[in-house]
Every structure is written in structure tokens, then in C-alpha cells.
Amino acid sequence: MDQSYGEVNQLGGVFVNGRPLPNGLRLRIVELAQLGVRPCDISRQLRVSHGCVSKILARYHETGSVLPGAIGGSKPRVTTPHVVKSIRDYKQGDPGIFAWEIRDRLLADAVCDKYNVPSVSSISRILRNKIGNLSQSNQYENHHTKTHPGPLACSPVHAYSFPGPLGPSPGSKVGGVSATHVGLSRAWPSVHTLSNILGIRSFMDPAALAGPDGYAPIMEEWAGRAGAFPSARAVHVDKTASDADVKYSQCSSNLSGYVSTCAYPPPGQYGLYGGSGYMSPAGAGWQAQSPGFSHPLTTASATCGDFHSAGPLRQRLGDRKPVGGLSRYPPEHVTCPQRLSPSGAS
């Protein structure tokens, strides 16, 4: 439990094991790199391990996003009711059909694409558990229609069936910015899209930081703890966003968390980082740190508010397990710069 108060690394920086660095600090790392500061100097200056600096910069160069990936959770299921229904239809149409044939048909009929088509074993399981053999299937169907509102209507699967490319969810109303994220549709709900919007907006707009859960109390808390981290649980989602929107938004889509965790005093200077600026204890308030920077991939100059998520950042970046990559993160999912209008942060 003490973990939540943070630890101190070899450079004297404070971190919370298992938790991402504050977005402000991540941004600062990228900013400094953009200004030509060497990673080793960034590491020393911000008191972040050079491995972390390297990782963040590598990720930024690769994806254009400084935001951390989505922690926790599970892959969204591919066996949506629609898919199950299709499988059942195939099976009923041809009781002798093999699972791999069903798989092929799902692809051929565009029920699924190569990224979300169920595995043969999944199809077999569906046939076995949800559909049963053909004779039972009809029985199931009859019974089913009598007792259930619809096929698998109660399946938790539905919670994961994204309405299109992050669909126009009711909660995607942040800052008037559409949360639509082309190409991010299937593999993962784009947490980052949302959290980008939320976090970035807040980042750009100090005024936006002062919500009911605004930064001020959190900063006090931090000050009181003399550099200690607030509880990781304090970094939680803003419930003003819909649940769907915040589903994967552990990456500080909430302003208070966003800002509070940005409070790293730079060496020899006790300021509170917050995105492209930092809060000066001298009362200077929000201080811009740089006019902005551009990303080599997008070639778009960007103010800090232009943080865009490259989408699901679940690709392995020097971690334990090699990721198959293809099935979950098709290339197009990594190139969807989402632009945010700084003016939207009013």
C-alpha cells in the first residue's frame, strides 16, 4: 500500500511502480528531445531512468503518442452475437461444415476480417457450447426465442462490440471533439482516443483543470506529501464521461489524476509539471515551456494539444512477451493521428 506513495529511483525521481509516468512528464520528455536535448540529459534533468526516456521517445517516434498504453483489461471478444449467429447459420446450412470452413466463410462473407475472426478453436467452442449439434441447435433456437429477447442478448460480449470505429458513443462529446478514430475500430476500443481527448484537452487548457476534481486540491495533497505520489486510485476516470468511454482510460483521462501525477519537481526547481507548462510555486502559474513540436511521422507541427493517440499502444515496447502483432494491431491501427483543436479547450 505504501506503493501508492511512490518510490524514489536512483536519480532521485519519484515514481509509482507499475504506473505510468505523469503525462506531463512524458510530454516534457518529448519536448526536450524535440529541443535537441540528449536522452541522457533528459533522464538526468527529469530524474527519469534513461530506459524510460528511451522507451517513451521510441514510442513517440513510432506512434506519435506520448501517452501510455492501456493497462489491464482483456481483449474484446470477437465472438459477438452477430458472429455467433453467422456461425449458427453456417452450421445449420451445412451441418457437416468444419470449423475452419466456418472461419473461412466468416472472412469471405465479411462477417469478420482477419483481425477479428475467431480462431478455429473458438468456433469449435461456440459450436459446442452455444450452438450445440445441429439437432440441438433447432431445439435451442426454439427454446431460445421463447425465453430470451434475442440471440445471446445477455451475453457480456455485447459490451465489447464497439459500435464501429469507436462509434459515436454518447460519451464522445469531449470538448466538442469527435471521438471517431478511423481504423481503430476493431481491435481495441480506443481508450487513448478518448483519454487523449480528455487528457490533452486538459493539458492545453489550464482552466479546464480546475474542475470539481481539479488540480488544486491534488497539488496541495502533493505538496503536503513532499513529492509523494497520490494514491494510484486517485488517478481515476472522470465519471462525466460515459463508462464506455472510460473503459480503458487508465491513462489519466481524468484531469485531477492527470495533473496531480504531473507534479514532479525538476531538479533544483520545485515546479509542478503539467504538459507543456508547469506550475510555478512562485505564483507565476502556468508557464509555457515550448511553443510546440512536431512529430516526424505526421510531419504536422503540433502544439501540445495536438497529442494524438496512435491508438492502442499494446504493442510490445521492450517487454517480456513478444506480441504476435498482426492479429491485434494491424498497421492501420497505429497511424491515426487524432488532431485536437486547441480551441476546443475552451
Added chain:
DNA sequence: ATCGTTACGGTTGAC
């Protein structure tokens, strides 16, 4: 001295 890589111990959230 610098930097990329990776084992490690940790957190998180869906199932």
C-alpha cells in the same frame, strides 16, 4: 558516456 534492450516486480481491469 551514452543508449537500446530486457528481466523484474508491480498495477490494472476484464473475465
Added chain:
DNA sequence: AGGTCAACCGTAACG
């Protein structure tokens, strides 16, 4: 409700 799993995190250490 609690455990499991698989994702992520940053650090530390190695090369």
C-alpha cells in the same frame, strides 16, 4: 467476491 490472466508500467542492470 475474489482469483486468474494478460496487458501495461518504470526501474535497474547489462552490453
